[in-house]
Amino acid sequence: MNQIHPLAYVHPEAQLGSGNVIGPFCYIDRDVIIGDNNVFQNSVTINQGARIGNGNEVLAGASLSTKPQDLKFQGEITTCQIGDNNSIRENVTISRGTASKGTTIVGNNNLLMENMHIAHDCVVGNGCIIGNSTKFAGEVTVDDFAIISAVVLCHQFCHIGSYVMIQGGSRFSQDIPPFIIAGKEPIRYAGINLIGLRRRGFSAETIQNIHEAYRIIYQGNLTRADAIQQIKEVLPQSPEIQYIIDFVENSQRGIIK
Numbered sequence: 001m002n003q004i005h006p007l008a009y010v011h012p013e014a015q016l017g018s019g020n021v022i023g024p025f026c027y028i029d030r031d032v033i034i035g036d037n038n039v040f041q042n043s044v045t046i047n048q049g050a051r052i053g054n055g056n057e058v059l060a061g062a063s064l065s066t067k068p069q070d071l072k073f074q075g076e077i078t079t080c081q082i083g084d085n086n087s088i089r090e091n092v093t094i095s096r097g098t099a100s101k102g103t104t105i106v107g108n109n110n111l112l113m114e115n116m117h118i119a120h121d122c123v124v125g126n127g128c129i130i131g132n133s134t135k136f137a138g139e140v141t142v143d144d145f146a147i148i149s150a151v152v153l154c155h156q157f158c159h160i161g162s163y164v165m166i167q168g169g170s171r172f173s174q175d176i177p178p179f180i181i182a183g184k185e186p187i188r189y190a191g192i193n194l195i196g197l198r199r200r201g202f203s204a205e206t207i208q209n210i211h212e213a214y215r216i217i218y219q220g221n222l223t224r225a226d227a228i229q230q231i232k233e234v235l236p237q238s239p240e241i242q243y244i245i246d247f248v249e250n251s252q253r254g255i256i257k
Contacts, residue, residue: 014046017054031077032065035084049077049096053084053108061091065104068095068120070138083108083126095120100139113150131168143178145200161247163200165193175251177217178243179210188257189218202240209235213244217255224248224255 002016007024010016014028017036022028025043032046035054043060046052050065058064065080067073078097082088085108092112097103098120106118107126116130119138124130128142131150142148142160149168154160159175166176167183167190176182179197181190192214197207213235217227228245235241248255 047080047096049079051079051081053082055085056082056088057086058088058092059090062088063093064088065096066093068098068138070098070120073098073120078120079103080106082106086110086112088112089114091115092117094118097121098138107144119156125162147196155253158253159247159251162243163193163196165196172256174253174256175247177214177247177251177255179240180214182256189214206238206240209238210240210244213241217244217248218257 001018002020002022004010004022005024008022008026010022010028011030013030014032016034019037020034021039023040023042026040028046029048031048032050034052037054038052038056040058041060044058045063047063047065064082076099080094080096081103083106086106089112091114094106095104101121104118104121105123107124109126110124110128112130113132115132116134118124118136121139122136124142125144127145129147131148131152133150134148134152136154137156139157140154143162145163146160147165149166151169152166153171155173158172161176161178163179164176165181170183170187172187179192181193183190192211194207213231216230220227222230228248231241231245
């Protein structure tokens, strides 16, 4: 059974699982599917196209699956998919997709802090922490376990790798490769995320190989292609090294300096 406050509105066509708590002044629109055991505190808006999993907590003023802030949007039917066990804090806004990709995706076990924004067609992985008032433009991809501090501005189409830490107040329009710290002004590579990798259980050997890969990329005075070739030749193959290689080779906007 769901607990729906008498001052909340749930559209009769919305589909709700069980065990949900819907607080006062919440608004749940049509074409919404919600799983089990979610908590929506007061004044949460769930717009059409929302697909929400289980065990999420959404705090006051959040608005999920909002109309995209994209002038090319013509009212096409799109979705916003949110997974399980996310903490979505006050005044967070997440837009639904456009015809470009059709959906915006937020995975599982993320902490989205107060007043941050995820624009249309973004993909946010699992286990990410995204700070207060950080803003993602359209079609940004954030891989798993990224930590993005407060008031960060991310240009559209950027790709943020796993296990990064991005300094508060940063702004960028290029990709941020995995396992690193990025910061300063203008934003640049500031070493590998050593403490974060240790906390996540990476071995000393793996961390050393990651460090060596980025030494080649950032300190070797090589072109990106030559740096990748040298990494392939001198470092032992591993999932982490292959991830770095693939990320750099497939970067559409180029990686930060």
